[in-house]
Amino acid sequence: MKRILINLFLMVVAFIIQNCIFPLLPFLSASPNLLLIFTFSLGFIHGKEAGMLYGFFAGLLTDLFGGGPFGFYSLLYVYIGYVNGSFTQYYYEDYITLPLILSIGNELAYNLYIYVFRFLIRKRLDVLYYLKNIIVPEIIFTVVTTLLLYRLFLFISRKLEEMEQRRDSNFV
Amino acid sequence: METKRSKYILAGLTLLCVLLIGISSLQDGFMDPLRAGVGYLLVPIQSGVNAVGSGIYEDLTDMAALREAQIENEELKTRVSELTEENNRLQAEQQELQRLRELYELDQDYMQYETIGARVIAKDSGDWFQIFRINKGSQDGVQVDSNVIAGGGLVGIVTDVGANYATVRSIIDDLSRVSAMGIRTGDKCIVAGDLTLYNEGRLRITNITTDGDIQDGDQIITSNISSKFLPGILVGYAADITIDPERLTKSGYLIPAAEFDDLQEVLVIVGTKDTGDSELGALEGSGS
Numbered sequence: 275m276k277r278i279l280i281n282l283f284l285m286v287v288a289f290i291i292q293n294c295i296f297p298l299l300p301f302l303s304a305s306p307n308l309l310l311i312f313t314f315s316l317g318f319i320h321g322k323e324a325g326m327l328y329g330f331f332a333g334l335l336t337d338l339f340g341g342g343p344f345g346f347y348s349l350l351y352v353y354i355g356y357v358n359g360s361f362t363q364y365y366y367e368d369y370i371t372l373p374l375i376l377s378i379g380n381e382l383a384y385n386l387y388i389y390v391f392r393f394l395i396r397k398r399l400d401v402l403y404y405l406k407n408i409i410v411p412e413i414i415f416t417v418v419t420t421l422l423l424y425r426l427f428l429f430i431s432r433k434l435e436e437m438e439q440r441r442d443s444n445f446v
Numbered sequence: 447m448e449t450k451r452s453k454y455i456l457a458g459l460t461l462l463c464v465l466l467i468g469i470s471s472l473q474d475g476f477m478d479p480l481r482a483g484v485g486y487l488l489v490p491i492q493s494g495v496n497a498v499g500s501g502i503y504e505d506l507t508d509m510a511a512l513r514e515a516q517i518e519n520e521e522l523k524t525r526v527s528e529l530t531e532e533n534n535r536l537q538a539e540q541q542e543l544q545r546l547r548e549l550y551e552l553d554q555d556y557m558q559y560e561t562i563g564a565r566v567i568a569k570d571s572g573d574w575f576q577i578f579r580i581n582k583g584s585q586d587g588v589q590v591d592s593n594v595i596a597g598g599g600l601v602g603i604v605t606d607v608g609a610n611y612a613t614v615r616s617i618i619d620d621l622s623r624v625s626a627m628g629i630r631t632g633d634k635c636i637v638a639g640d641l642t643l644y645n646e647g648r649l650r651i652t653n654i655t656t657d658g659d660i661q662d663g664d665q666i667i668t669s670n671i672s673s674k675f676l677p678g679i680l681v682g683y684a685a686d687i688t689i690d691p692e693r694l695t696k697s698g699y700l701i702p703a704a705e706f707d708d709l710q711e712v713l714v715i716v717g718t719k720d721t722g723d724s725e726l727g728a729l730e731g732s733g734s
Binding site for chain 1: 449452465466470471476485503567572577613620
């Protein structure tokens with residue numbers, strides 16, 4: 275329980291950094307999607323149900339920011355949490371290749387979802403332009419950030435587990 | 447067992463989200479109470495983080511800027527004296543103009559709006575949407591559809607408002623449509639945001655009638671028939687106007703008057719346009 279609350283708190287922090295700090299940095303031509311990294315990492319480490327929970331929370335935060343119908347992002351993030359959670363059987367602590375591949379897949383799915391449901395349905399057909407100018411830069415930034423953040427998540431979740439174990443053994 | 451349960455959860459959450467999407471796209475403002483409630487909690491944090499972040503960034507750039515500023519200061523001092531002189535002359539002319547206007551009883555409708563200043567505290571992440579949040583809300587008199595200006599030009603329109611925050615969709619957003627006109631002839635047109643033109647810093651002008659006289663370099667202002675935008679706000683300057691292939695309309699590009707790259711402070715016009723007829727300007731609006 276405590277672990278879930280700490281993770282949810284970290285997600286709010288990530289959301290605020292993403293919306294308030296990144297836009298201030300003029301040298302960032304694209305910005306990494308921290309909430310997406312959070313959802314997929316936690317799903318991958320802790321499994322489907324955790325992935326859906328954190329995904330739903332991340333989606334709610336994004337939906338609450340405004341713009342578009344409510345629930346649009348929640349739906350997407352729930353599925354991202356679920357799909358990445360189902361890879362948890364291949365989860366192995368020091369294995370970074372699969373998380374990176376997942377990260378690329380997630381970014382691609384996330385951006386295509388926005389493109390199809392918010393742009394393509396309004397007859398914006400120039401897929402290549404959007405791919406080159408928006409999707410690819412964001413994928414690159416997010417993958418680089420994943421390299422750094424994924425290790426941090428592993429560290430945090432290991433610490434939290436240790437804390438819980440220590441507390442349990444105190445009771446015994 | 448675990449997988450079965452998680453499938454049920456997935457189905458449940460999917461249903462919930464689809465329902466929410468359905469209800470909120472049919473009925474605007476359905477989730478506003480929740481948005482406003484979370485706004486109460488998040489906006490003070492966002493404002494704080496933004497202030498600290500920009501503070502640190504300014505400190506870093508301050509040192510570098512100091513030397514430049516000293517040189518610039520010298521130049522500006524001479525410029526000030528030049529301008530003071532010019533200003534005196536212009537004031538005299540302004541008074542003369544005032545007198546003549548009163549003689550002709552000309553209305554001064556345009557650009558006499560009451561504004562309040564607001565700070566941009568958050569931006570939509572990702573490059574798909576040009577939406578940002580400001581730290582003034584219904585407490586300060588901001589309403590949905592309030593017009594937002596900066597640097598002498600139109601910036602956007604308020605789409606969503608809470609007690610202490612408001613969400614603004616800028617005119618460069620792909621969904622944005624502004625009913626506008628050329629200042630010289632009053633010919634109507636539509637100024638539309640387009641993500642594919644975003645990097646060039648341009649917007650699209652469409653729906654000019656073939657005999658409409660809008661030329662390159664003309665000032666484009668918000669039109670008096672617009673349902674959401676107050677009339678007479680400068681939007682930008684027309685460029686590359688050409689006749690469309692089907693020869694019924696003309697279209698071209700617009701270079702906006704406001705700078706969107708580095709938007710920090712904006713002015714919100716208090717009060718919205720009251721047309722009493724929502725049918726007017728059906729072409730513009732959210733498109734959602």
